[in-house]
Amino acid sequence: MGMMIPIVAMIAFYYLIILRPESSNRKLRKEMLANLKKNDPVVTVHGIYGSIANISADSDEVTLKIDDNTRMRVRKSTIEGLVPNKDTSPAKTT
Numbered sequence: 001m002g003m004m005i006p007i008v009a010m011i012a013f014y015y016l017i018i019l020r021p022e023s024s025n026r027k028l029r030k031e032m033l034a035n036l037k038k039n040d041p042v043v044t045v046h047g048i049y050g051s052i053a054n055i056s057a058d059s060d061e062v063t064l065k066i067d068d069n070t071r072m073r074v075r076k077s078t079i080e081g082l083v084p085n086k087d088t089s090p091a092k093t094t
Contacts, residue, residue, distance in 0.1 A: 032081065032082065033076050033077070033079065036052055036055060036062070036076070036079070037052065037055070038052055038053070038054070038055065039051050039052060040052045040082055041082065041083040041085070042064070042079050042080075042081065042082055042083060043079075043080050043081060043083055044064075044074060044078045044079055044080060045078050045079075045080045046078070048064070048066065048072070049066075049083060050064035050065055050066040050072070051064065051065050052064060052065075053065040053071055055076075060075050060076050060077065061073050061074070061075060061076070062074055062075070062076050062079065
C-alpha cells in the first residue's frame, strides 16, 4: 500500500500537466479548423502564408491563394492557424 501512493500521485500529475492541456489544445484546434471560411488569412505548418480561396465541403481539402495567380491545394490538417490582422493589433502608446 505504501508504494501505491507515489504511483497514483505520478499518474495524477501526468494527467493534470500533460493530458488535460493537450486535449484542450486539440479541441481548440478542431474548432478553429471547423470555423475556417473563405478569405481567412492562414499559415500552414510548413510556413506558407496565404488566404483561403475555397474549402471543399465533402473532403479535407482547402485551396490557398498564395499570390494573384498562384493557388495550392492542401489538407485542412496542415493549416497551423490564422494570421492575425495588422489592423486589429493593439495600438502602441508612445
